[in-house]
Amino acid sequence: MEExxxxxxxxxxxxxxxxxxxxxxxPASIRHTLEQEDIRSFSEMQQIVARQKEK
Incomplete structure (x- = not known):
């Protein structure tokens, strides 16, 4: 299935x-980071969150 x-x-x-x-x-800090990105899919959002949590 294509996203x-x-x-x-x-x-x-x-x-x-x-x-x-x-x-x-x-958390608000991660939401703020996401707002600065050009997010266009749920999987992209999950990838960015995973990178933020690794920091």
Missing amino acids: RIYLGLSDLLDQDLTSYEYFHSL
């Missing part, structure tokens, strides 16, 4: 409930 690509973070959060819930479960 849907969105226009950006706000579109992703508006259109995908899983992404919205995941985003809002994260």
Whole structure:
């Protein structure tokens, strides 16, 4: 199954409930980092979060 690509973070959060819930479960510092990125999919969001947690 191919993952849907969105226009950006706000579109992703508006259109995908899983992404919205995941985003809002994260600490504010990670949410801020995600807001600075051009996130267009749930898997991309997960990858960035994983990198942030490794730091």
